[in-house]
Amino acid sequence: MTSGTRRRLAPDVRRRQVLDAAVAVFSEEGLHGASMDAIAARAGVSKPLVYAHGGTKDELFAACLAREADRLVSTLTTAALPDDGSGASSADARLRRALRAFFGAVTTHRQGWTVLYRQASTGEFAGTVDAARRGIVRRAAELLAAELGGSAEAAEPVAHTLVGAAEGLTDWWLGAERPAGDQEPADLLADMLMAVVWPGLDALRRP
Amino acid sequence: MTSGTRRRLAPDVRRRQVLDAAVAVFSEEGLHGASMDAIAARAGVSKPLVYAHGGTKDELFAACLAREADRLVSTLTTAALPDDGSGASSADARLRRALRAFFGAVTTHRQGWTVLYRQASTGEFAGTVDAARRGIVRRAAELLAAELGGSAEAAEPVAHTLVGAAEGLTDWWLGAERPAGDQEPADLLADMLMAVVWPGLDALRRP
Amino acid sequence: MTSGTRRRLAPDVRRRQVLDAAVAVFSEEGLHGASMDAIAARAGVSKPLVYAHGGTKDELFAACLAREADRLVSTLTTAALPDDGSGASSADARLRRALRAFFGAVTTHRQGWTVLYRQASTGEFAGTVDAARRGIVRRAAELLAAELGGSAEAAEPVAHTLVGAAEGLTDWWLGAERPAGDQEPADLLADMLMAVVWPGLDALRRP
Amino acid sequence: MTSGTRRRLAPDVRRRQVLDAAVAVFSEEGLHGASMDAIAARAGVSKPLVYAHGGTKDELFAACLAREADRLVSTLTTAALPDDGSGASSADARLRRALRAFFGAVTTHRQGWTVLYRQASTGEFAGTVDAARRGIVRRAAELLAAELGGSAEAAEPVAHTLVGAAEGLTDWWLGAERPAGDQEPADLLADMLMAVVWPGLDALRRP
DNA sequence: GATGAATGAGTGTTCATTCAT
DNA sequence: CATGAATGAACACTCATTCAT
Structure with a gap:
């Protein structure tokens, strides 16, 4: 006063x-x-x-979506760079690192993108959400294309698959009781996902 | 009127x-x-x-969730039975068939489960939705356990991964312009997903 | 069926x-x-x-009001007649008998007039209720006039007073814990009311 | 507007x-x-x-009840104090003054307590209303006990009777055409009620 | 510039009332 | 005739949004 x-x-x-x-x-x-x-x-x-x-409330929500999506994208981009100075790392190591980054982001900063975008997948925000999600997936597709060869366009369905798989696994992990283990969650989840998808992805590299 | x-x-x-x-x-x-x-x-x-x-509105939404979840579960269950009379089919054939059924369901009947459950992952319905989703995933886990060996519990994270991947791929397909092709969509999507995940799953069968 | x-x-x-x-x-x-x-x-x-x-609901409620009011009026009228064949009874005995009848009616048949008319003392039913209540009071006024002398019109304010007093006393009796006693409630209440009002009424007989 | x-x-x-x-x-x-x-x-x-x-509507109604009840109670309490400086006044004068105050309140401020409390004698508000009414009657009982001797508890039925009588008389006055007269309504009504009840009350003072 | 106070528009829900069987 | 099924109209309550201070 x-x-x-x-x-x-x-x-x-x-x-x-x-x-x-x-x-x-x-x-x-x-x-x-x-x-x-x-x-x-x-x-x-x-x-x-x-x-x-x-x-407005709508504008505010859109801003939240955008900021969290950007955060995730930059996390992924950063992670794709070589870990240390040594530029020498194999393709699967780079992919695992990106996944670890993704899982790290969504498991630590829980109130982020993964929670937000589900709330507006329909209705007036469908477009906004979809655009943002596509941004994320496109970045993933670029990373994938760099590893697997081929164009980013061709990698898109695979990227969608991968992102969906990661989200599904995250749901499981966020869900019920976490399996006790000394591994960092992000490492555990990245390993689990790699075990399922890497052999297939590897086989796709040279058709 | x-x-x-x-x-x-x-x-x-x-x-x-x-x-x-x-x-x-x-x-x-x-x-x-x-x-x-x-x-x-x-x-x-x-x-x-x-x-x-x-x-009530809440009851109505719950009823919608339940009905669509049941639909999906019974689709999956039916698909797990042998196609023709010959009981002899390989594990990957059975999995591909289940995936085809899933994709068939969600691409035909678009306004179904996949759309509904995302809307209520937060708030008062989190529990209901989660329970229903777990029902679906558990069914998938049972099918997977039958193929890969091991308990259904152990298969749960894999099932979540698989369902998430399928949903992600569905998003892609429902999204922009569909790639022209003579294949049935469900077949196309099932093949794409199998290409990514089957090698990994196969390797998990005997660790 | x-x-x-x-x-x-x-x-x-x-x-x-x-x-x-x-x-x-x-x-x-x-x-x-x-x-x-x-x-x-x-x-x-x-x-x-x-x-x-x-x-209609309104008509139904009006019918309820009318029936219960009539019941009460006829109770009062009947009670005003000499108890037995002997026409010889004093004024205060007759008044006490009428009050006993009133209290008997409202304490036994609780869901009657006394409960109903309060619910509609305002709003669209104000008129109906008022008319019915005036019917009751007018009957009381006639009885009073017969005892106290004078016209029924002159007795009206007194009758209103008396009916109000009886209702107030009934409220008290219906309210909290009833005082234990071997007397019939109606007798008890009639005695209490008579103790308060009879001396005054008696003094009014010949001004 | x-x-x-x-x-x-x-x-x-x-x-x-x-x-x-x-x-x-x-x-x-x-x-x-x-x-x-x-x-x-x-x-x-x-x-x-x-x-x-x-x-809420219920809270609002309760607030109305409370305010009007308080008004009436404070009116009664104030009126019980000696009129002028001289503390010497007889019992019947004090009672008449209280009645005059009551009638003054309910005839001036018509949309007050007397109208409100009747509407909620049944249903969810029975308790609230009853409590408020008891507050009023209890105040009346205290005043009466001070005049007649004895405990306030013992005076309660008499107080209920008196309040009921006053309300009945008010109904009559509010009802049809008012009898022309030079007297203030409150004085007139107080006199009428006193004529009926005072002799009886006076007789109750020393049993 | 920051705020308490105020509102227009809309939501979920119920009820008296009446057709079609 | 007696009924289950259906509706129009209303009501309590809330919220995003904006003035006046």
Whole structure:
């Protein structure tokens, strides 16, 4: 009430604050289940401020989708680079590394893309979601094409398959009781998925 | 309005009519996006009738989930039986047949399970959806265990992976322009998926 | 379903059956709280039959009001006659007898007038209720005028007072724990009320 | 609509505004007959505002009950104090003064307690109403006990009787054409009621 | 610039009432 | 005739969105 009680923050910071809260609430309550009140409360700001920095509820959700999708894409891209300085690594090692990155992202940062995009796979957001998902898959296809040879277009169905498989495995892991094990989850999941798909992918390299 | 005076129908018929409309609208608009008005309008009946035959919105959605899940499960189960009279068929043939059945189901009857279950992975329905999905995956795990040996429990992560992969591939196929080809879609998709996963699965048979 | 399963009853009997059920349900659930379904169920008949024999919900409620009011009026009238053949009884004995009759009626037949008229003292039924209540009070005024002398008109405010007092006392008795006592409730209540009002009424006889 | 653009008012003012409208509409239409739309319209505000300041319909009704009951109780309590500075007044004068206060309250502020409490004697509000009514009657019993001697408990049935009588007399006065007279209504009614009950009450003082 | 207060539009749900059988 | 099946109209309640302060 006295001027100065509420801190005046830089727009970028405020925006991130709002987006973080929005991602959290959308993940927990769902697109329609989340209320702007809840998001404002979670962000610790007033509702009009949410509108000022995040726009309409739809715009806000779209922004959340975009940011989380970007995060995932950059994670994948980074992971595709050689681990250490030594550029020498085999194809399966690079793929395993990418998968580990994917699983690492979705198992640590649970309220991310994997949770968000399911909530809007239909309805007015179908298009937005689909576009974002295709972005991810396309990046995967590029990585695959680099390993397996062939064009990125040709690799797309395989990429979709792979991403779907990874999501399915993630569902299993997120689901019930985790099997006890000393392995890092991301390593375990990457190994499991590689065991199923690598022989087939390897055979596809030179038809 | 549509058909003139109000017709009197058998309860079973009406119930199916309502469920069909509900599945359609839920698939298009999502759980929260769908309004009971819209469902009633789609079914060509009045709203109270929807309540009479489908119960609460939540109950109605649960009923949709259950019906579509059952459909898919029985499709898979039927497909696991030997094609012709000859009981002699190899493991990969049986798996390919099951996959063909799955793809056939989800590509023909598009507004089905695959669309529905994604909408409710969060929120109050998480439990219901998860249970239904686990039913499907468990059936897949049983089929897999029969082929690969080992317990159904051990096969569960693989089953999740497989179902996820199939869903991902379906997304691709439902997505953009379908590649022209004379093959039946279900056959094409089953072949693609088999190419990726069978070598790996085969290697898992005897560790 | 087979013809003859449902008994065909005389219209009067049916009507009474319906009215009884309606009074019971209205008393328990209130005017708006009662549903025609509930009334039909309580009467053991189908809903259209309720409409056939009882008319609209409003008409049905009005009929209930009228019947119960009549019951009370005739109770009062009967009670005002000399108890036995001997016409010789004092004024206070006759008044006490009428009060005993009133209290007897409302304490035994609890779902009667006293419960019903309160539910509709306002709204669309205000008029109906008021008319019925005035009927009761007018009868009381006639009885009072016969005892106290003077015209029935002059006795009306006194009659209202008396009926209100009796209702208030009834509320108390129906309320919490009844004081243990061997006296019949109606006798007890009549005595209590007489103790308060008779001296005053007696003084009014000859101003 | 009524007053043009939306005004911003202090919460207390708005709350009273809403409560006033609610009491008015509940009195006219009854608990179930009143719609939140009607209350909002009567208050000249939008429906959500009614919810913001009055809560659920049930809570709103309960608040109305409570406020009107409090009003009546404080009226009675105030009236029991000596009129002028002279603390010396007889028992019948004090009782007459309390009755005058009661009649003054219910004849001036017609849409008050007397109208409200009758609407909810059955159903979910029976408890709330009964509690409130008991509060009023208990206050009356305390006043009576102070005059007549004895405990407040013992005075309760008498208090119920008295309150009922007063309500009955009020009904008569509110009812048809008022008898022309120069007396203040409250004085007239108090005198009439005193004439009927005082001799009896006086006789109860020393049994 | 940040906010409490206010609203328009829409949702799920129920009920009195009536055809068609 | 008596009924199950169907509906139109309404109601309580909520939420995304925006002024006035």
